[in-house]
Amino acid sequence: xxxxxxxxxxxxxxxxxxxxxxxxxxxxxxxxxxxxxxxxxxxxxxxxxxxxxxxxxxxxxxxxxxxxxxxxxxxxxxxxxxxxxxxxxxxxxxxxxxxxxxxxxxxxxxxxxxxxxxxxxxxxxxxxxxxxxxxxxxxxxxxxxxxxxxxxxxxxxxxxxxxxxxxxxxxxxxxxxxxxxxxxxxxxxxxxxxxxxxxxxxxxxxxxxxxxxxxxxxxxxxxxxxxxxxxxxxxxxxxxxxxxxxxxxxxxxxxxxxxxxxxxxxxxxxxxxxxxxxxxxxxxxxxxxxxxxxxxxxxxxxxxxxxxxxxxxxxxxxxxxxxxxxxxxxxxxxxxxxxxxxxxxxxxxxxxxxxxxxxxxxxxxxxxxxxxxxxxxxxxxxxxxxxxxxxxxxxxxxxxxxxxxxxxxxxxxxxxxxxxxxxxxxxxxxxxxxxxxxxxxxxxxxxxxxxxxxxxxxxxxxxxxxxxxxxxxxxxxxxxxxxxxxxxxxxxxxxxxxxxxxxxxxxxxxxxxxxxxxxxxxxxxx
Numbered sequence: 001x002x003x004x005x006x007x008x009x010x011x012x013x014x015x016x017x018x019x020x021x022x023x024x025x026x027x028x029x030x031x032x033x034x035x036x037x038x039x040x041x042x043x044x045x046x047x048x049x050x051x052x053x054x055x056x057x058x059x060x061x062x063x064x065x066x067x068x069x070x071x072x073x074x075x076x077x078x079x080x081x082x083x084x085x086x087x088x089x090x091x092x093x094x095x096x097x098x099x100x101x102x103x104x105x106x107x108x109x110x111x112x113x114x115x116x117x118x119x120x121x122x123x124x125x126x127x128x129x130x131x132x133x134x135x136x137x138x139x140x141x142x143x144x145x146x147x148x149x150x151x152x153x154x155x156x157x158x159x160x161x162x163x164x165x166x167x168x169x170x171x172x173x174x175x176x177x178x179x180x181x182x183x184x185x186x187x188x189x190x191x192x193x194x195x196x197x198x199x200x201x202x203x204x205x206x207x208x209x210x211x212x213x214x215x216x217x218x219x220x221x222x223x224x225x226x227x228x229x230x231x232x233x234x235x236x237x238x239x240x241x242x243x244x245x246x247x248x249x250x251x252x253x254x255x256x257x258x259x260x261x262x263x264x265x266x267x268x269x270x271x272x273x274x275x276x277x278x279x280x281x282x283x284x285x286x287x288x289x290x291x292x293x294x295x296x297x298x299x300x301x302x303x304x305x306x307x308x309x310x311x312x313x314x315x316x317x318x319x320x321x322x323x324x325x326x327x328x329x330x331x332x333x334x335x336x337x338x339x340x341x342x343x344x345x346x347x348x349x350x351x352x353x354x355x356x357x358x359x360x361x362x363x364x365x366x367x368x369x370x371x372x373x374x375x376x377x378x379x380x381x382x383x384x385x386x387x388x389x390x391x392x393x394x395x396x397x398x399x400x401x402x403x404x405x406x407x408x409x410x411x412x413x414x415x416x417x418x419x420x421x422x423x424x425x426x427x428x429x430x431x432x433x434x435x436x437x438x439x440x441x442x443x444x445x446x447x448x449x450x451x452x453x454x455x456x457x458x459x460x461x462x463x464x465x466x467x468x469x470x471x472x473x474x475x476x477x478x479x480x481x482x483x484x485x486x487x488x489x490x491x492x493x494x495x496x497x498x499x500x501x502x503x504x505x506x507x508x509x510x511x512x513x514x515x516x517x518x519x520x521x522x523x524x525x526x
Contacts, residue, residue: 042068244272283296410438478496
């Protein structure tokens, strides 16, 4: 095994993409779309607001619209054009409704389409969209539906500031660059444009349950699901050559019936984002169709790009499926950095990262930089699971973190299914009181398991405290220092399993291992 990888700290990993031009680690300064020649519109009625939108679509100098007071809609507002659009609210600006009944879609691959008479604002084109100080309430469809055109290019920006979405039947915001139109007449888009999303002081509550007869969906048997299809608090679908970049600060996604938020990227681009001082709690209560339950924070990336997410001082708690769910199914890395992240009480894994499950030839790695992460108390699964199926490996640092008291399964599980290796540094990590194992790592290919465990503890688990299993030609290189690993109720403490042709070395210093460590295969303890 190459020990160099274990000695190199990945503390710099969350900042590795900061120097990139599309880095989300610092918020991008919003462009002011208004020139010195601009003329402004100030509106307080639905008719006046639609007229101002029509005017802005044809004359870019009129692209800033001030909205005053409550505006009740009987039909959607529409904006068709490429001039940048800014909506600024004052005097308690609210857009309420429409509440028109809408026919349900029948699969999660399709949306309702322009015929959706329950949306508040429908945008078609490639404008930069900015909304400040306006609340959206009680739409039977989406709050904002934004569909790019297939010839869109460059970067399309969505900037939301001091805005609340509540009670949408579908999603608060849906941005579509994959397939628009209706299910009956789908319209492939997949433009070359990238999407940049900035959310600051944005709240999203109680979306995705629709209305009318579909309100019974939350009461259906768990084997049935709901005909209302996969409408999340916010959803961003990106196709073609572009990617998604985002920066969130002080956002709250709570009690939404689908995912709190989902990003879906299927083209050549990457998903790169940072979340600061935010929460994604209690989402996913409504079974979707096909049958599925939903997560707090969900990213799906496929194609040649990668996935890079940093979460700082953020909560992802009590969601019905996973808390943080990251899937990377291309050749790029899935890089996750977290500082003071709390992901607790989710029904499935509190944190789950999967790399190349659908593309096993993908060479990307799972790269971790986790500091002061709490992933305790999953109601039916693990604290965290990292699984890599391609030619890449799993590497990084976990420091000052807890994966404890998880029901039904392990505290921390790492699976490497291909030819890559596991190379992890764990410092001050607790994996106590889990119903399964405290730590489980498996490597099924020709790679190795490299683990440095320092000042950590794994006690009181329902199964082996720490189990490390290598099933092919690779070996183990394990160091345990100043740690406590104990088996409970006759269970094993440290079990090192070498099932293949490789050899393994385990070094233990100043640690309590009770009962004595166990092994099988060619394993040497120092």
